[in-house]
Amino acid sequence: MSAAEDALLRTTGLTKRFQGVVALDNLDLDVKKGSIVGVIGPNGAGKTTFFNVLTGFYGPDAGTIELMGRRVDWLQPHEIAGLGVSRTFQNIRLFANMTALENVLVGDHVASAFVNPGPISSPGGRVGFRDQLAVIAGRMKHPLQMLASPLKWGWEVVATVAGLPIVRSTEKSAVDRSYELLRFVGLQGRSQELARNLPYGDQRRLELARALATGPKLLLLDEPAAGMNPQEGQAMMRLIRQIRDNLGVTVILIEHQMRVVMGVCERITVLDYGKKISEGTPQEVQADPRVIEAYLGRKVAAEVSGEAASDG
Amino acid sequence: MPENWTSRILPAWLNSALSTATGRAERAYGSVPNAIRLLVLALLLFLVPYYPNPFGGGLVFDDRWLAVFRLVGLYIMLGIGLNIVVGYAGLLDLGYVAFFATGAYLYALLASPASPAIDFPIDSVPWLFWVLLPMSLIVGALVGILLGIPVLPLRGDYLAIVTLGFGEIIRLFLVNKTDWTGGSQGLYGIKAPPLPGGLELKSTALTEWYFFIILGIFFTAFCAVRLRDSRIGRAWEAIREDEDAAAAMGVDTIKYKLFAFAMGAALGALGGMIFAAFQGSAIPDSFDLLVSINVVALIVIGGMGNTWGVVLGAVILIGIPDFLRFKEASDFLGWFDPLVPFADTHEWAQELRTNRFIVFGALLVLVMVLRPSGLIPSKRRKIEFSTPTEAA
Numbered sequence: 001m002s003a004a005e006d007a008l009l010r011t012t013g014l015t016k017r018f019q020g021v022v023a024l025d026n027l028d029l030d031v032k033k034g035s036i037v038g039v040i041g042p043n044g045a046g047k048t049t050f051f052n053v054l055t056g057f058y059g060p061d062a063g064t065i066e067l068m069g070r071r072v073d074w075l076q077p078h079e080i081a082g083l084g085v086s087r088t089f090q091n092i093r094l095f096a097n098m099t100a101l102e103n104v105l106v107g108d109h110v111a112s113a114f115v116n117p118g119p120i121s122s123p124g125g126r127v128g129f130r131d132q133l134a135v136i137a138g139r140m141k142h143p144l145q146m147l148a149s150p151l152k153w154g155w156e157v158v159a160t161v162a163g164l165p166i167v168r169s170t171e172k173s174a175v176d177r178s179y180e181l182l183r184f185v186g187l188q189g190r191s192q193e194l195a196r197n198l199p200y201g202d203q204r205r206l207e208l209a210r211a212l213a214t215g216p217k218l219l220l221l222d223e224p225a226a227g228m229n230p231q232e233g234q235a236m237m238r239l240i241r242q243i244r245d246n247l248g249v250t251v252i253l254i255e256h257q258m259r260v261v262m263g264v265c266e267r268i269t270v271l272d273y274g275k276k277i278s279e280g281t282p283q284e285v286q287a288d289p290r291v292i293e294a295y296l297g298r299k300v301a302a303e304v305s306g307e308a309a310s311d312g
Numbered sequence: 313m314p315e316n317w318t319s320r321i322l323p324a325w326l327n328s329a330l331s332t333a334t335g336r337a338e339r340a341y342g343s344v345p346n347a348i349r350l351l352v353l354a355l356l357l358f359l360v361p362y363y364p365n366p367f368g369g370g371l372v373f374d375d376r377w378l379a380v381f382r383l384v385g386l387y388i389m390l391g392i393g394l395n396i397v398v399g400y401a402g403l404l405d406l407g408y409v410a411f412f413a414t415g416a417y418l419y420a421l422l423a424s425p426a427s428p429a430i431d432f433p434i435d436s437v438p439w440l441f442w443v444l445l446p447m448s449l450i451v452g453a454l455v456g457i458l459l460g461i462p463v464l465p466l467r468g469d470y471l472a473i474v475t476l477g478f479g480e481i482i483r484l485f486l487v488n489k490t491d492w493t494g495g496s497q498g499l500y501g502i503k504a505p506p507l508p509g510g511l512e513l514k515s516t517a518l519t520e521w522y523f524f525i526i527l528g529i530f531f532t533a534f535c536a537v538r539l540r541d542s543r544i545g546r547a548w549e550a551i552r553e554d555e556d557a558a559a560a561m562g563v564d565t566i567k568y569k570l571f572a573f574a575m576g577a578a579l580g581a582l583g584g585m586i587f588a589a590f591q592g593s594a595i596p597d598s599f600d601l602l603v604s605i606n607v608v609a610l611i612v613i614g615g616m617g618n619t620w621g622v623v624l625g626a627v628i629l630i631g632i633p634d635f636l637r638f639k640e641a642s643d644f645l646g647w648f649d650p651l652v653p654f655a656d657t658h659e660w661a662q663e664l665r666t667n668r669f670i671v672f673g674a675l676l677v678l679v680m681v682l683r684p685s686g687l688i689p690s691k692r693r694k695i696e697f698s699t700p701t702e703a704a
Contacts, residue, residue: 055560081562089560095553098546105543106550110562112543117564154453157571160542161535171543214562 008033008250009054009218013063016046016053016274023049025274027063031218036244036251038265038282040258042294046274047254048090051220055087056080059126067218071124079120082110086216088207090223090254096196100187100206103195104178107213112174114166115156118149178213185209185239201232205239212243219243221253225260233257237264262286270294357526361519378518380634382590385525386583387630390607391614391622392532393579398608399617399690400540401572402552403464404472406604407479411577413486413599414455415448415584417493420594424499428491441505441513441589445582452581453574460573464566467555479604486596498595505589515590528586532579533619539575548572606630609672613679615686624687629672636665 009031016024023046031037039047052058054065056077065073072080086107095103105112127135159167182191185205190198195206204224211219224240225233237260243249255261261268262282270278270285272294278285285291322330341349360381363372373381390412397405421429423440437443463474486493493499504512513520539545547568550558559565588594610629615621635641645657664671679686 057556057560076564077556077559078562078564081560087560089557093554093557095550095557097553098549102546102549106546106558106563107561109543109547109550153567153571157539157544157575160544161538163538167542174543210561 006032007066008068009252010066011054011063012066014050014053014060014065015062016049016058017061022274024053024060027271027274027276029269029276031250031252033250034244034248035267036240036253036265038261038268039252039254039271040256040261040268040285041271041277044273045271045294047271048222049274050271051087051222051252051254054080054220055085064125073124074126075120075124081214082117082120084215084217085220086211086214086218087220088204088211088222088224090226092200092203092207094195094203094207094210097194099192099194100182100198100209101175101178101191103206103210104181104213105174107181107210108174108178109214111177111213111215112170114159114170115152118152178209181209181213182206184212184242201228204228204236208239208243212247212249216249218250218252221251221255223254223256225255225257228257230259233260236260240264354526354530358523361522375518376638378522380631382518382521382525383634384626384631385522385529386587387607387610387626388529388623389525389532389583389586390580390603391610391626392529392536392619393576393583394607395611395617395619395622396536396539396548396579397572397576398611400536400545400552401548401569403569403572404468404608405475405573405576406472406608407459407475407477407482408576408580408607409479409599409601409603410459410482411452411456411580412584412587412603413482413594413596414577415452415581415586416588416594416599417486417499417584418448418451418581419444419585419588420499420502421493423502423588424494424593425501426494426499428494438506445585448581448585449578452578452584455581456574456577457570459577460570464569464573476601476604479601483596483599483601486599493596496596498593498597500593500595502588502592502594504592513589515592521590525586528582532582535575535579536619544568544571609676611686613675613686615688615690618686618688618690621686621688621690628675633665633668636661 007030009029011027011029014024014027014029015022025046027050039050041047049058053060053073056072056075056079059074063073064071067080067083067085070083072083072085075083095106098106110117179188179191182188185208187202187205187209190202195203198206208221208224211221221240225236228236240251240253241264244251253261253265265282267280268278268282268285269276270288270291277290277294278288280288360373361371361378364370365372390408393411394405394408397403397408419441421427422444459475459478463471463478466474487496489495504514504517506512507520511517511520513524515521540548547558547563548571550561550563551565551568555565587598591598606629610625611622612625613628614623614625641661642658645661648657683689
């Protein structure tokens with residue numbers, strides 16, 4: 001199998017600037033299907049920006065993102081979610097006043113649709129005004145297609161209000177799936193509690209269940225073990241491995257707890273000032289002097305390597 | 313805790329007895345099947361025009377009351393419609409009157425002999441009202457989508473201000489675009505909608521109108537509750553809670569915000585059409601900012617996201633000012649005359665009526681301070697506001 005077919009996600013030359021601050025600088029990254037990849041780096045290295053660009057919250061200033069060979073940069077967040085990229089957030093962002101079950105059900109939103117939303121019409125990549133006009137003109141040629149979406153919307157609302165059997169059956173299977181996911185992350189019996197009333201660790205698990213409910217191929221975890229004690233961190237590591245092994249989901253995770261990163265990740269990418277400074281297996285990255293320098297500063301890094309030299 | 317406020321003023325034994333009693337009553341009420349509850353409620357409501365007065369003959373609610381109920385009922389319908397937008401999806405829409413006016417003018421333009429839009433005798437289409445009634449939902453939804461597309465990418469306060477502008481633009485359009493809308497003197501002379509059996513829904517047929525409005529309320533409440541408890545309702549709630557997280561879960565936020573806007577607009581247009589029908593006219597002055605403000609205020613006072621809250625809010629804000637005009641109101645207030653030495657309570661009541669917007673304002677402030685989730689908060693909001701806000 002060639003490398004191109006093997007890559008689930010591929011970014012090339014990905015760049016994002018915020019008014020002169022380069023948050024992502026020419027980032028090339030390949031993520032193999034079925035792997036667990038860690039993204040680490042000091043604070044402000046651009047890790048979360050990387051996730052935000054991947055999930056469509058920001059459009060990149062340059063570079064491309066390909067998901068299974070399809071351009072996905074500049075798509076809307078919900079379109080990217082629909083293509084199978086899901087995420088959790090660094091500061092937990094559950095729907096605080098909805099129950100645990102309802103949270104997972106929102107994650108199931110795409111799967112529980114009884115009206116096919118149709119293919120994503122935007123081509124991916126930055127689309128200029130002229131391209132947009134061309135897309136609209138292309139659609140104008142098919143008046144029936146133009147009519148289709150308002151009719152679909154009307155049908156969706158009318159069928160829901162009427163409570164047709166198709167609505168009830170999709171709802172029931174969505175609820176069943178959601179209960180199963182709650183069980184998978186270990187939240188059985190807490191389905192009717194409000195998300196805000198759950199303890200911190202359970203909130204992290206619930207966010208994971210919600211992300212899994214979208215049926216992702218690629219799962220982006222932003223500091224899944226933040227604020228957890230070693231035991232909880234261990235449990236989270238087991239859960240992440242299970243997600244990959246049992247559900248076949250590829251995982252990219254940002255994490256500061258080195259115990260977790262080194263324990264669970266097969267490959268690690270190190271960012272500093274938006275640049276990739278190192279990449280490889282946990283052992284390779286740990287030994288890389290550039291990584292030590294980025295974390296500890298040039299001077300300390302020199303001392304550390306000096307000591308290492310004198311020790312050896 | 314607001315739940316146990318009685319414990320502060322009652323002796324402990326009485327309080328505990330009271331709470332067991334209310335608890336038992338609540339459980340008993342909860343064990344009654346929903347369908348039976350609804351049936352009893354509907355029966356009580358439909359018999360309202362026939363309640364005999366136990367004191368001295370006649371009926372409890374005569375035509376004056378039914379006229380008030382009709383207006384209160386109309387505002388309940390509007391409130392339930394706007395509640396979809398404000399309460400469920402969390403979009404503050406201050407221009408709801410635009411959709412109310414859309415419905416009213418949709419009907420008036422086709423049914424009024426003064427309409428500049430048609431020049432055929434309107435008597436040729438006797439069932440026009442009943443044909444247009446479902447159409448008003450569709451036209452309202454379409455207008456809602458058209459107005460929604462440019463404004464819905466905005467969030468929070470910005471959305472409120474732009475919708476406020478839309479509400480006023482519609483009124484100015486109705487006043488100034490004379491050759492389309494009949495201008496400021498409005499469209500009048502709309503014939504009463506016919507009923508089977510040679511009857512008519514005349515403005516004076518208050519009992520018939522009352523029944524019609526009750527049916528309308530049941531319809532709007534049914535639509536709203538069905539949508540709330542569905543996948544669409546969950547998407548709205550998710551958008552209200554955290555728009556970015558909802559988008560990351562695959563919710564097309566613009567589409568579902570448009571849905572909320574369109575559903576609110578459809579029910580608003582339905583209300584507008586009914587309003588035009590019982591007034592027999594549509595005049596731009598009836599579609600000013602105050603309608604929007606009244607509807608938002610009754611939702612906020614009653615309890616956001618809660619249908620019963622809307623009902624209570626409409627009774628307080630729309631019903632009570634009209635009630636103060638009645639002789640019964642002055643009689644009732646007359647009892648307090650000995651308690652208030654230097655004032656005539658009847659006069660007070662009239663003062664209160666004429667200055668009701670000051671009272672509304674004060675009431676809004678009071679409710680916001682004392683019960684920020686409204687008089688009858690929805691279940692989930694009740695929990696939201698009675699737990700400490702520690703979760704991040």
